[in-house]
Amino acid sequence: MEVLCTMETHGYSEVVILVDTLLDSIKWDDKGLAVAIAQNVDTGAILMQGFVNRDALATTITSRKATFFSRSRATLWTKGETSNNFINIYDIFVDCDRDSIIYLGKPDGPTCHTGSETCYFTSIGDLLKEQDVEKTNLALTTLYSLESTISKRELELTGKHGKPSWTKRLLLDENLLCSKIREEADELCQTLEEKEDSSCTASEMADVIYHAMVLLRLKDVKIENVLEVLRRRFSQSGIEEKQSRASTES
Numbered sequence: 001m002e003v004l005c006t007m008e009t010h011g012y013s014e015v016v017i018l019v020d021t022l023l024d025s026i027k028w029d030d031k032g033l034a035v036a037i038a039q040n041v042d043t044g045a046i047l048m049q050g051f052v053n054r055d056a057l058a059t060t061i062t063s064r065k066a067t068f069f070s071r072s073r074a075t076l077w078t079k080g081e082t083s084n085n086f087i088n089i090y091d092i093f094v095d096c097d098r099d100s101i102i103y104l105g106k107p108d109g110p111t112c113h114t115g116s117e118t119c120y121f122t123s124i125g126d127l128l129k130e131q132d133v134e135k136t137n138l139a140l141t142t143l144y145s146l147e148s149t150i151s152k153r154e155l156e157l158t159g160k161h162g163k164p165s166w167t168k169r170l171l172l173d174e175n176l177l178c179s180k181i182r183e184e185a186d187e188l189c190q191t192l193e194e195k196e197d198s199s200c201t202a203s204e205m206a207d208v209i210y211h212a213m214v215l216l217r218l219k220d221v222k223i224e225n226v227l228e229v230l231r232r233r234f235s236q237s238g239i240e241e242k243q244s245r246a247s248t249e250s
Helices: 002-009 012-025 054-063 124-128 142-156 166-172 174-193 198-218 223-233 238-249
Strands: 034-040 046-052 067-070 075-078 087-094 100-107
Touching (some): 054 087, 142 166, 166 174, 174 198
Antiparallel strands (some): 087 100
């Protein structure tokens, strides 16, 4: 966010003016509040929702820690001030009407007071089916649903339950897995070389991602870790990044 960057390059008085101008542009409700949603910068997961007033948003901008306003206690509170599970802010967004805010950040640990990664683990579908709510049943996007399914298949290897699956075969055979990753990567390149249509490219890329994520599971690496590496490279050219790796390895 421009204000966060400006804090590092401008004087204190200039920053105060910029922040005040920003705060004036927010459409606060009749109680001086706006909704603020915390989102994981790497996974996209919605971590929690709270309310902010001018002081809470200003504190978040300057401290880079997600700060909210407690309506019940009528005071500011920073997420993590008791648990140390802070949400470290990388950017802040406002919606088109300027009455709703997103804190885009990286959590230091579980966000929910229950110990869950996020506060959103209750599926309306499960409630309608009168199923028990599990704190591990998070609202997952496609990549993370795939990661979760692969993890479940790995757990099934230790027992006799569950049906045979391709994922299980790959988890049990590293040579097969590596050969499939190379095969799928080659087929992805062929869609470019042979000028195949975009649907073929999407399909082959899906195969590459799936097989690569099985390898990540075997290496105990989360897709979130991969996305974090990519995010850190945004401000660095590919050539510079390769050179830094070479110097480190030598």
